[in-house]
Amino acid sequence: VLGQLLSELDGMHALQQVVVIAATNRPDLIDPAMLRPGRIDRMVYVGPPDAKSRSEIAKIQLRKMAHAPEVTPEAISARTKGFSGAEVVAVCQRAATHAMEEDVAAERVEQRHFDQALRAFKPGITEEMVRWYQAYENQTAAPAAAPAPAAAATAQ
Template identity: 45%
Template sequence: ANLLAVQILNKFVGESERAIRETFRKARAAAPTIIFFDEIDALASSRSDSDGTGSHEGVLTSLLNEMDGVQELLGVTVVAATNRPDILDSALMRPGRLDRILYVGPPDRQGREEIMKIRTGKMAVDPQLNVGEIADLTEGCSGAEMAALCQDAALLTMQRDMAAPFVSREDFLTAARNVRRQITPEMIEYFESWQKRSGLRSA
């Protein structure tokens, strides 16, 4: 199951907790399975930072109970992702829960080149296109930004010539030079510093 954590949250009392229990029930029934929580911080931020209404604690408690409760998670692996590891509740990080933590930074040059190969493999592209050249121009870009770059290049070609047989090299270069990076150097420095303080491994 692939779950966006914020979608589990419900304004009605008890509905979020019920959604968590149902997710784990289905996972146990279909084991071996993987439950992936994206943006886990929406469900499991520190209780000291909660709004004090009790609803947040109820959701977190339900999640913790399912992870190490009466019914053992045989054949069920729980994976989660977050951009805010600093606000996760410490109870979630205890042994037997989310106790193996990896830092996944933005793709390096080789990673960006591989992403370009995958994305352009589904497109009609200029035979002269060198994906390594694009990788060199996109240091600091995320995988999503690399994918958006390919779409932008295709749009540039279409705007110039709707009958173009392929997306030109020049349009890829233009898109690469104009890509808006959402990951700032300050963000990278923060995550790398947090990684060192926490003793985490890199993926």
């Protein structure tokens, strides 16, 4: 698999205006052959979603369900610090599931359903993990690399 991927990346130089984007949670396990110039020669650290991003993720999820007025994207964001974007989505989905389990005819998701969902989840991203990834990025950053475009560093 690695050999095929390297071969494909090496063949990309003939194509113009093609950008290959790869993502991983374990950059330390990437084969060094992948990181040579002309292949994947630039790494950009994308941290966990900030409060605004978590709020936007929650807003998208809340559009899909009737919910109590006190259930707001901002309230969900405030209670999900350290959560990945996928974890914020999972909390919202779990709250909706709790509402349906409680009453299949439930007309809306209540705050208690979110409380129940949040008890089932713990943040998957610790401060120690964030520091490790930032240190890894600093250690592997190319000295002359230009700053990443803002769009490349947005939330998950």
